[in-house]
Amino acid sequence: MPTPQTLDTDFVRQQFPYPPNLAFFENAGSTLVPYSVIDRVSAYMRECQVQPGADYPPSADAKTRMDEALELMRKMINAEPGEVMIGISTSMNIYLLAQALRPGFKPGDEIIVTNLDHEANNGAWRRLAEFGVTIREWRVNPDSADLHIDDLDTLLTDRTRLVCFSQTSNITGSINDVAGITRRVHAAGALVCVDAVAYAPHRHIDVKALDVDFYVFSPYKLYGPHLGLLYGKKQHLLEAKGQNHFFISEENTALKLNPGGPNHELTCGLSGIGDYFNALHAHHFPGANQDVFERFGQCFELIAAHEQTLAQRFIEYAKCVPGLRIIGRAEASLERRVATFSFVVEGRDSRDIEAAAIRRNLAIRSGDFYARRLIDDLGLARHHGVVRASMVHYNTEEEVERLIDCLQEIL
Numbered sequence: 001m002p003t004p005q006t007l008d009t010d011f012v013r014q015q016f017p018y019p020p021n022l023a024f025f026e027n028a029g030s031t032l033v034p035y036s037v038i039d040r041v042s043a044y045m046r047e048c049q050v051q052p053g054a055d056y057p058p059s060a061d062a063k064t065r066m067d068e069a070l071e072l073m074r075k076m077i078n079a080e081p082g083e084v085m086i087g088i089s090t091s092m093n094i095y096l097l098a099q100a101l102r103p104g105f106k107p108g109d110e111i112i113v114t115n116l117d118h119e120a121n122n123g124a125w126r127r128l129a130e131f132g133v134t135i136r137e138w139r140v141n142p143d144s145a146d147l148h149i150d151d152l153d154t155l156l157t158d159r160t161r162l163v164c165f166s167q168t169s170n171i172t173g174s175i176n177d178v179a180g181i182t183r184r185v186h187a188a189g190a191l192v193c194v195d196a197v198a199y200a201p202h203r204h205i206d207v208k209a210l211d212v213d214f215y216v217f218s219p220y221k222l223y224g225p226h227l228g229l230l231y232g233k234k235q236h237l238l239e240a241k242g243q244n245h246f247f248i249s250e251e252n253t254a255l256k257l258n259p260g261g262p263n264h265e266l267t268c269g270l271s272g273i274g275d276y277f278n279a280l281h282a283h284h285f286p287g288a289n290q291d292v293f294e295r296f297g298q299c300f301e302l303i304a305a306h307e308q309t310l311a312q313r314f315i316e317y318a319k320c321v322p323g324l325r326i327i328g329r330a331e332a333s334l335e336r337r338v339a340t341f342s343f344v345v346e347g348r349d350s351r352d353i354e355a356a357a358i359r360r361n362l363a364i365r366s367g368d369f370y371a372r373r374l375i376d377d378l379g380l381a382r383h384h385g386v387v388r389a390s391m392v393h394y395n396t397e398e399e400v401e402r403l404i405d406c407l408q409e410i411l
Contacts, residue, residue, distance in 0.1 A: 007306040011283050012394045023399040026363045028170055028340045028390035031223050037272030044268040069270040075292040077205040082234050082253045086262040090218045090228040091120040096257045098124040100240035107132030112155050112163040114138045115373040121164050121195035145172050145328045156188040163192050168199035171371045172328025173340035178210045201392050202338040204300035207231050224273045225266035303393040308332050310391045310400050311339040317404045342386035350387045356410040364389045
């Protein structure tokens with residue numbers, strides 16, 4: 001039995017249908033799902049694939065399963081009842097949120113966005129310029145590819161209503177100080193909308209500690225089905241204008257921003273994330289008696305430590321390769337980055353590096369990864385984007401060595 005400080009990757013790998021012979025480093029695009037998620041989706045479709053919410057048994061059972069999944073997501077991130085909505089994707093959730101908040105903005109009000117973020121937390125807000133909202137851009141430092149908080153201070157004004165930024169960039173892997181940024185924004189009288197899609201697979205989430213107003217991530221990048229999760233402080237969701245059918249109550253925060261409602265079977269699949277983390281916790285902390293939030297927290301401590309080991313080895317290698325440039329922080333730090341690495345090689349087309357790696361059974365990708373503004377502003381389009389290798393806790397040190405051996409051979 002492993003000590004509580006060590007992740008048992010053999011146990012972890014047994015929980016996933018891991019592709020044979022493939023070293024999977026495309027986790028920032030979508031993580032694999034454990035068998036528990038597959039089982040939950042399959043069980044719903046076998047046993048209660050009916051319209052939920054009626055009194056006959058399969059329908060009542062369907063609603064119970066969906067409610068339990070929503071409750072798990074709420075407890076996992078330390079949210080209150082009525083503060084979590086499950087939608088079809090993060091991009092759609094933010095688009096609907098932008099439209100829901102639009103009536104509260106006046107011409108001349110200001111929204112701050114970044115050139116770092118995935119377009120999900122960019123485009124929907126920028127489109128509000130059509131209605132008279134002023135869009136201001138918080139730009140990364142071109143040398144570090146980081147957002148500097150002092151630059152935000154120069155953008156905040158008494159007209160600022162909302163600041164939209166990511167907790168972790170899906171390109172640089174850098175972790176932004178969400179709590180610190182949020183304090184500054186709140187002091188200026190504005191709200192925040194934080195994209196945590198690239199953060200959620202790697203670290204535990206506590207929305208109350210962060211004090212964020214809106215917070216989004218994609219469960220399919222957190223070992224779950226292809227869905228998006230939107231958190232909002234209850235008072236903000238109540239004030240937002242409903243985007244669903246006219247007869248959906250403005251008090252119904254789980255449905256008012258969710259036209260058509262959530263996908264039934266995939267929502268039930270979210271409970272499989274809890275099943276997996278319960279198994280992971282029971283294996284590493286036998287006999288422990290923690291609540292849902294604490295169990296996730298302890299598991300993520302193991303996950304973060306394991307991923308830091310993987311990150312350190314890759315960074316050590318990358319620093320020694322002439323012409324290879326890691327985009328963002330070239331350091332393995334629990335506080336400052338996750339194990340998502342994007343890089344370019346001088347004189348090489350990123351697409352060629354991707355193709356060569358795939359021929360050697362390594363799953364990596366190249367491109368802009370929907371962070372087109374950052375790729376363009378950092379001058380990386382000439383490489384046809386970056387090469388990205390992203391690691392999570394089911395990756396092993398041996399797989400990182402395979403990645404390094406591959407790069408040594410082709411670069």
